[in-house]
Amino acid sequence: MTQWAFPMLSVDGDRSYNHTDFANFYKNLFSNGVALTIGNALRVKASPGGGMRLVVSDGASIINGYQYHNTEDLAFQVPVASSTQDRVDSIVIRHDVGARQIIIAYKQGDISVEQTALIWELQLATINIAKNTVNIFAENITDKRADEKVCGYSSPYQKVSVSGLETQYGDMLKNTFESFKTKASDNETDLQQLLTDQQALFQTWFSNLQDDLDANQASNLQLQIYWLTPTTQVFSIKHNLGYYPNVQVLYWEYGLGTAPLGEQPSYVSWDGEAPYTIPNEISHIGRNELNIKVPVIHSMTNPIVTKIRENEYMLQEGIKSMQIRIY
Template sequence: MTQYSFPWNDVNGDRLYDADDFMRFFAAFLKTGVVMSYKGGLRVRSAQNGMNIQVGSGSAVIGGSSYLNDADIGIQVNVASSIQDRVDSVVLRMDKNARTTQLFYKPGDTTVARNDTTYELQLATISVKTNATQITDADITDMRSDTTVCGWSTPFDNISVDGIVDQYKIIFEQKDLEFQTWFQNLKNQLDDNQASNLQNQIDNLGSEKANDDEVVHNTGDEDIAGKKNFTDDMKTQNLEVTGKLELPSLKANVTTKEGLILNLYKKGELVICRFGGDIANATSGKVLTGPWVDIPFRPTETQQLMGHFAGRDTSFHIDLKPDGSMIWWGATIGTSPLTSRGNANYFLN
């Protein structure tokens, strides 16, 4: 029997470690296979370019030895036969003699080599049809999840749950036996009249309904009291309101860098805009610099909002876009500001 522990500080050369020690350490808790969560997972795909494929970036663990690839690697498939189909494969091969782990393309070979010095993980097989001139994704079979030739590297090994399954099976069988015993005892306690009465109650369950004056009917005039909340769309032919109609409201102020102020008041789908502010450095057709109008006040279609200048008989208008931007369509104003006034209304939809 051999007991082994790792690592320890070296004292006069009695603790010298090599790659086998580290591989033994990692193999104890990392299964051999492809690391699913790292980059592209070494997935093999068509390069969409003739007889070419590519292996995605990724990582793998073989017997505790780590392999990393941080970019796609292209592989050219051998020329197709003019006589018969063949099946090739792409493997990740660890060669202890060469002290390396690399991708290998195996034409006409789908076996995996596994011995004392060589260990292969088969990533995919490639069907090369007779006279083929291009490899597509449909020609590639992903073999990474097949544990007989590859598999996934995880910190967990396969755990046998046979004992747990047997234990729960016994519990379920015991509970089923207890239920059957209880049900049989219940049937024995019911005489013919009780059983008949119980059956009648069961039969009447589908026909029973609430009192007629406690439900809302599909047709007819009736009063419905109390507060009701409708959380979805409602469509009605005619609407008569005898009390107060309340609509949600919202306020906002927008001041552009040119000095134009928009005082916005939203009531339902209607927005009332009151202009103010002293405007300067505005030219016709210019998109006014931010901030723009917030989302709750943006129309679904461009709206033309009219205003005028205080103490003048000239007017202006702006185009309010669905994205909240505003285009100035008024007189060109230099550095001497003009005071804006006016009210404008628009619907959001």
């Protein structure tokens, strides 16, 4: 069959669908990987009770269109360490087509990732087991969820075709940054206004491209550049958690004190927009310090920083507000 459409009205059973049809439908929409925004994204961590135990947090994943959900912490007993040699174990999400199941599995002494027509695995973490080890700590666990070679994060915005516009975009970006550098060196106090001008220039260029792109391509390209790709460093945090933590970033615009009420858009309440979670990227400088990057549309150049409570901060600049929590 070279042409296929889904779903269509079935008349007297002439349009019957099975699980593979639904899986193919979702496969075309979502890439393989862990769902970053659901639960704790299947994070692997040491058991709070210590000993040779691990816990996989709640979360979800997509494997070739099939969905997996874990609704609560899932505990694993780590096999006893060898008395003579070290080993490396791994934890994977395994889709077994023949068994008709998706489960989280522990692989002793094995860090391979099987991906065949019948078995497809996503590696969540590797665990270093030194000889004679009797306890598993956070430093023994290597998080592999962000590694696209073995896992990655599931996204609906992948492989957007830009129809040969890469060179034009590259030249535009180069000219934008050259202009930014020249003007910034002349007057450093105009940096914030300059950033706004460059974003407006890029938006004008992008709007002109919409005649050459269909609605889906234009929308996806804009989401990819502005909303989904954390490329701009916004804040550095020192902490005393003793492990490599996760970060949650909430963002909103307008609100009390950010702009005169008469200048707020009519659709915005007097107390500002409702906060929402934005993508972020963490760079761990060490066990007690990290840098946070956010998409350019949410970036700030010189925000006012207020510490709300331990490991939780508020950033505010112009109409933009951001709440950062590490845990």
